[in-house]
Amino acid sequence: MKLTLKIWRQKNTNDKGAFKTYDIDGVSPDMSFLEMIDVLNEQLIEKDEDPVHFDHDCREGICGMCSMYINGEPHGPLKGVTTCQLHMRSFSDGETITIEPWRAKAFPVVKDLAVDRSAFDRVIQAGGYVSVNTGGTPDANEIPIPKSVADEAFDAATCIGCGACVAACKNASAMLFVSAKISQLSMLPQGQVEKSERAEKMVAQMDAEGFGACTNTGACSAECPKGIDLKNIARMNREYLGSKMGSSN
Amino acid sequence: MSWLTDTLTSSIGRKVIMSLTGLFLIIFLIVHLSGNFQLLMDDGGLQFNAYAKFMTSNPLIKFTSYGLYAFILLHIIMSAVLAAKNRKARPVGYAKVKGSANSAWASRNMGILGTVILIFLVIHMRSYWYEMHWGDIPMDAAGNKDLFKVVSASFAQWWYVAIYVVSMIFLAFHLSHGFSSAFQTLGVNHKKYTPFIKGLGIVYAILIPAAFASIPLYMFFNN
Numbered sequence: 345m346k347l348t349l350k351i352w353r354q355k356n357t358n359d360k361g362a363f364k365t366y367d368i369d370g371v372s373p374d375m376s377f378l379e380m381i382d383v384l385n386e387q388l389i390e391k392d393e394d395p396v397h398f399d400h401d402c403r404e405g406i407c408g409m410c411s412m413y414i415n416g417e418p419h420g421p422l423k424g425v426t427t428c429q430l431h432m433r434s435f436s437d438g439e440t441i442t443i444e445p446w447r448a449k450a451f452p453v454v455k456d457l458a459v460d461r462s463a464f465d466r467v468i469q470a471g472g473y474v475s476v477n478t479g480g481t482p483d484a485n486e487i488p489i490p491k492s493v494a495d496e497a498f499d500a501a502t503c504i505g506c507g508a509c510v511a512a513c514k515n516a517s518a519m520l521f522v523s524a525k526i527s528q529l530s531m532l533p534q535g536q537v538e539k540s541e542r543a544e545k546m547v548a549q550m551d552a553e554g555f556g557a558c559t560n561t562g563a564c565s566a567e568c569p570k571g572i573d574l575k576n577i578a579r580m581n582r583e584y585l586g587s588k589m590g591s592s593n
Numbered sequence: 594m595s596w597l598t599d600t601l602t603s604s605i606g607r608k609v610i611m612s613l614t615g616l617f618l619i620i621f622l623i624v625h626l627s628g629n630f631q632l633l634m635d636d637g638g639l640q641f642n643a644y645a646k647f648m649t650s651n652p653l654i655k656f657t658s659y660g661l662y663a664f665i666l667l668h669i670i671m672s673a674v675l676a677a678k679n680r681k682a683r684p685v686g687y688a689k690v691k692g693s694a695n696s697a698w699a700s701r702n703m704g705i706l707g708t709v710i711l712i713f714l715v716i717h718m719r720s721y722w723y724e725m726h727w728g729d730i731p732m733d734a735a736g737n738k739d740l741f742k743v744v745s746a747s748f749a750q751w752w753y754v755a756i757y758v759v760s761m762i763f764l765a766f767h768l769s770h771g772f773s774s775a776f777q778t779l780g781v782n783h784k785k786y787t788p789f790i791k792g793l794g795i796v797y798a799i800l801i802p803a804a805f806a807s808i809p810l811y812m813f814f815n816n
Contacts, residue, residue: 416691515679556682557604566695578782
C-alpha cells in the first residue's frame with residue numbers, strides 16, 4: 345500500500361506546531377497502525393530526521409497508552425479498538441491519512457502526537473479509590489453481589505483511561521471517563537461507603553483540570569474503544585447532585 | 594462558596610440548569626400551541642382576542658409569565674456561558690473532524706439551532722407581544738384588543754410565513770436532541786424507560802413544531 349500521511353509535528357508544549365506530509369510506500373495491509381508509524385520512523389531516522397513521537401505500550405488494546413486522532417476520529421475509523429489494534433486494511437491504497445494528537449486544554453501536547461494525560465491521574469487521586477484496606481482476596485460469594493450489578497460495575501471498569509472520550513467530545517469533556525471511574529466503585533459494596541464524597545471530589549477535580557461540560561452527543565461512547573455506556577454519566581450526575589443536596593458539608 | 598453556588602457553577606450544575614429550564618420551555622410550548630389553535634376558530638378572532646386579554650391581565654398568568662421570561666433568559670445566558678467554557682476546553686481545534694461517525698448533527702449544533710430560534714423569538718415577540726402590550730391595536734366587537742387582526746395580517750405575508758415555518762424546522766431539530774438530553778442530564782437513564790423517552794422526544798420534536806407551523810400555513814393559504 346502507498347499512503348500519504350499528514351502528521352502533526354510539534355517540538356514541545358510551547359511550540360506552535362504544524363502539519364507535515366510524508367509519503368510512505370510498501371505498507372502491508374496486515375500491519376497495525378503503530379507498526380506503519382514505526383516503519384515511517386525508521387525511514388526518518390535513516391534520513392537523519394526527528395522521528396514522530398507517539399505514545400504506546402502494550403500494543404494489545406488493553407493499556408490505554410496509544411492515542412492518535414486519525415481522519416477525524418480518535419483511534420481511527422474502526423469501532424471498539426485502540427489505535428494499536430487498528431490495521432492498515434481499514435484504509436485504502438493511495439489514501440491520505442490525517443493524524444493529530446488528542447486536542448484538549450487539559451491534555452497539553454508533549455511532543456508531536458504524544459499528549460500529557462496526567463489530568464486523568466489527578467481526577468483519580470481526588471477520589472477514585474477505596475480508603476479502607478479491604479484485605480486479601482475474599483472467598484467467592486462471601487459478599488453477595490447480584491450478577492447484573494457485578495456485570496455493570498465490570499463494564500465500567502473496562503475503561504482503560506485512554507482519553508478517546510475527551511478527544512471525541514466537541515467540548516473536550518471528560519465525563520465518560522470520570523463517570524466510569526465513579527461507577528466501577530459506587531456499584532460495589534466496598535466502594536459504596538465513600539460514594540457521595542467521591543462523586544463530589546472527582547467532579548470538582550475534573551472541572552479544575554479545565555475539561556468541558558457534557559452536551560449528551562454520545563460521541564464519547566461511540567468512539568470509546570471499550571464501549572463505555574452513557575448511563576454511567578447519568579449515574580455520575582445522580583450521585584453528584586444527590587450528594588450535593590444530601591450531604592452534611 | 595456555599596454548597597448551592599458551588600453546585601450550580603459546576604459543569605454538571607450548569608447542565609442541570611439547561612435541562613430544567615429546557616423542560617419548562619418544552620411544557621410551555623404545549624400551552625402556547627393550545628392557545629394558538631384558537632386562531633383557527635371561525636369567529637373573526639373574538640375568542641382569540643378574549644384569550645389574549647386573559648393571558649395579559651390575569652395575575653396568576655402574569656406571575657407565571659415573569660417566570661417564563663426568566664427561564665428563557667437563564668436558558669440563553671447559561672448556554673452562552675457553557676459554550677464559552679467548552680470552547681476554552683479545546684483551545685487548538687482539529688484539522689479534520691468526522692462528527693457524523695459518532696453523533697447526531699442536531700446534538701453537535703444545539704448552539705446554532707438555539708441562536709436561530711432566539712432570532713425568531715425576537716421577531717416573534719416584536720410582532721405580537723410588543724404590539725399587544727404597547728402597540729396601537731384597534732378594538733374588536735367585544736371590546737378586546739384585536740390581536741387576531743395583527744396575527745392574520747402578518748400571516749398574509751409569504752415571507753413572514755416562510756420565516757415562521759423555517760424557524761419551526763430549527764426548533765424541531767433543537768427539540769430532537771434537547772428533549773431526551775434533558776432527562777439524561779438529570780440522571781434519568783434506564784433501559785426500561787430511556788428508549789421511551791427518546792422515542793417520545795422525537796415524536797414531540799416533529800408534532801409540536803409541525804402543529805405550530807400548520808397554523809400560519811393554513812391562514813396564509815386560506816386567505
